[in-house]
Amino acid sequence: MAQRPFVLDVTGGDVQAEGARLRALGEVVRVELPGGVGVWAVTSPTLLRELLMDPRVSKDGTRHWAAWTGGEIAEDWPLRLWVSVRNMFTAYGEDHRRLRSIVAGAFTARRTEAMRPVIERIVGGLLDTIAAAPPGEPVDLRSLYANPVPVEVICRLFGVPEDKRKTIRGAVDTVFDTTATPEEAMANTTTIYTTFGELVAEKRRSPGDDLTSALIEAQEGALDEVELVDTLLLLLTAGHETTVNLLDQAITALLTHPDQRELVLTGQRSWNDVIEETLRWQAPVPYLPLRFAVEEIALAGGGTIPKGDAVLAAYAAAGRDPEYYGDGADDFDITRELKQHLAFGHGVHHCLGAPLARLEARIALPALFDRFPGMTLAEPVSALTPVHSFLSNGHTRIPVLLG
Template identity: 35%
Template sequence: MISSPEIVDLSDVAEDLYRDPYAVLAALRARGPAHFVRLPNGSEVWLIVGYDEALAALGDPTLIKNWLRATGRIGPGAIGANMISSDPPDHTRLRRLVSREFTARRVAALVPRVEAIAVELLDRMDSGAGPHDLIAGFAFPLPVAVISELLGVPFLDRTEFSGLCGRIMASAGDATSTEKDIEEINRYFDGLIERKRADPGEDLLSALIRVTDEDADRLSHAELRATTFLLLVAGHVTSTNLIANGVLALLDHPDQLAALRADWELLPRAVEEILRYDGPQPFSTRRFTTTHWPVGDSGTVIPPGETVMIALAAASHDPARFPRAGDFDIHRTTPGHLAFGHGIHYCLGAPLARVQVSTALRVLLNRFPALSLSCGADRSWRRTLISRGVTDLPVLLR
């Protein structure tokens, strides 16, 4: 067991980590599957960078998610009882209740609206002179509109709701701003939940208010609010970055873009490769060891009471799992990327994210066959480890 591990100070390479985490993480992985690191925000954690070890960590129930149980304090940015920061049996109950209503059928029913919203947004972009910011005009408003319809946000509230979503996305990595934005959107959700109780509809939030299980259990108000917040984040931040990262990957690899245009049957594979190659969440949320945790057969054992993060980006680029891992290849057939996690905390919003990015890419690329990046545009990446995406994406439509 390592009693005083060497600290790898990632704050020294913070800009590289935001801009191109894959190179930084590959260098770490070459030295071993797990390292004790200091993150750019100053916190010290064990970071898992190997694929097999990441898969094991994501699926191990001895690595817990509950901050209060593990540390005796509430974690930063806490939003109440939710699936991400809970363990069984609490997690089991919450996921069961939400899964009863956030179904594949409900997501599939959204497909025509996703396509209609995408067409409407591209109509607006096409009416103005270029270059156009694809994030401001398309990749951001599309998921916001979709999550608004899914949750049943009233039409007259959507401008306010979109502004709240934008501030949460813009303040990622700024703890003070994020806390203020969370407080404001929680106040909005409090009011929306009360309105839905009085006048329910066919939307997901109304369904979550009504849902019960075989024991007549239901979600409390705090659980409803926290669940709604999670759906908001999963429904717009992840999808915004996924759409933008996907467009970037395809435009950076014209041979792959040409292959997709020539055969739209490749679209599902292209989406999975985008998720693997440059997914929207490069690092997992935190877990905590409850016992001595051996990192595979590396000889490293993480002591109990330690904080663990999984570098999803490193795992999905591990050449031991994915041959030519640094290549973007929409014909790739190797399954198992970890962009949406693994195990009991596998992202519940994954089907919705897949629907949105596949629809967005198909509608966008068919509408604008000559779509290209604006010449000379510098890429500015968001300064956060939890969410990967550019702040803007200037493109030429024709």
Template identity: 45%
Template sequence: MNTSPVNTAAEQPHRFDPSGGCPHADNARLLARGAVAPVVLPGDVQGMAVLGHDALKEFLAHPDVAKNAQHFAALQAGEIADGWPLKTFATVQGMTTADGDDHRRLRSLMSKAFTPRRVAELRPRIEAMTDSLLDRLDRAAAAGDGVADLRTHFALPLPMGVICELLGVDAEYHDRLHHLSNQIVATDIGPEAAMAANREMVEVLGAVAAARAAEPGDDLTSALIAAREENGDRLSPHELIGTLMLTIIAGHETTLNLITNAVRALCTHREQLDLVRSGKAGWADVVEETLRWDSPVSYFPFRYPTRDLTLGGTVIPQGTPVLAGYSAAGRDKQAHGPDADRFDITRESTARHLSLGHGAHFCMGAPLARMEATIALEQLFTRFPGLDLAVPEPELPRHASFVGNSVQKLPVRLSGRRP
């Protein structure tokens, strides 16, 4: 039972910068005010953000919190314009916007692709793909005077290749799908560009679905189509496209940011890298601490209280669009201790990070993302033990989004190669 005093004092809402940037300074300032903060989204849409670890954990599993946009009061009142940069997060049809029986139905269909056995069977393929991409990174560095963009040549094509192989998406679509995913998660995009990106994404995924319908394979898209045809009410055409869209975006953007952020963290905390090399910590520890310390998703849209909800001493009105503040919760000192701002792969904490979600909507692909990142980091630093950033970390250009949390490029200098 929440016994915190209800916050009724007027506060100046935090106005999100549509161009993104590093979230941690703003997060610390907001957390000092409380676990829940009023925010202004692009287009002057009023919302709330849940920032504190304990409040977020409660919110993510609360029975009176929904994902379906029928509970988004401003949207239902016609106050949200077409082309609003965050509208896709609210209106796309799929697991992330479904509740109750619909959510269980969609999750059941998807779960077949992410069973422990199926994920384990992907390990040899991921290891081989990683090895090949390290060759590609090496060639790019050789052509660039020893410097290459690790994000472009390694951190991106690995998870994109894995998720597209799982879905049965041909390689010819990979670059376009990444570009469109970037457009959809961008928060600084204009209305016309936002609508164009959504239209093109639907067209591309429609072509993918048509190809798999014509030539079914041993992939998730073919399985989803077969399930729809066996029982017409199990997966509608809109749900099929929405599910593919969400799986591709979540399946590569999150892991792309995770790998990128982990490499940045290790390059700027060499003593932590030495702990792994000396056997005092493992690569899995690097992955978990990166997820906590520099979450690949900063603020994820949306959830909506189905009644006025008091959380962390603050009232969140019914129908308010609420963002899950994963990057803030990861550095909440009340949960992770006074040194929560420190990157420490040997950290012992009773509070497990929430960066992959919690409750019914916990990330289904979490084991796959963890495995990809662990393999990628181990093979990368084994092949290139002297790898380091080619520019000072503060100069790296940040994501143009307050949803994703990472940098746009990661130029690294390769040295100390091992065969």
């Protein structure tokens, strides 16, 4: 393990190059988060799977992170919300089983498949809007398509009224913006709890056929008020950020890899191949904070993770590990046989919304390329800039000419 902490780039300027440097330092690397907070980044997909399944690894920092329980983490730490929330994302053991079981019913295969016509209508409407753009002028597929598809889906699923959608999306952007100042992060936390508190109050007054109302109905005896609001925060945040970046990166990959695009458009490869390879090649969430060692963990390759230390899952680095995927790990190749990845997590914390994210992509991607088969990037790929985050892996915009 590296002795001197590797300082992560809070801007997320090049998460893949950074991942390669981390892998070169070892499977477990001491890194520094914003605010000088030290954690262990795990870059090996094999080791990461083992740790994600290990009962000695917790997600409850309020119980198992020594720096947190010892008062070393500042109240204005920009990433504090990732630890302080009380929902299944930060729960451990019986608490996690209780909280996850309440939410699991909302993401059954039948309920997910029932969203298909809703997704198709959202996609069709957005494509009509894009098609109405002035001929020859670039359109931004990040803001006009990759972003609104998942946002509209999750907001309709949870019955979020129109007047709150922009506020919620802005708040989610700031949660993932790791360049935010402590003051901005704290102000955003206030906005989040005000907005979600208002949503709960509205649904209590006028319940509907939506998952927010269903959670409120299930709350009595199962969730306290903080857990209810924090569960909504988790579902509306995780419920679309991953999918936004999945669509963003899949669109960009196909526009910059014409041979791969030809394979899928001619039916030689499936859209599932595109989706799974995109998730491996460009993990939508490059790093996911945080997990914590309940006791000292001895590593097979030598060294230990001390009890009470924090662990950062380095999903982007793991997705390109040449020891696991071979010499072509950096290549976008939908024909590769091994596409297994950790983009949706692993073990008891595997993302419940993964089937919905995949369904959205299976509908949105072919619909886009069928509608605009001559679509090309309007600028060189080198001109595309990443979002300002090491926790979110997408572009600020994807300018294209529709053809």
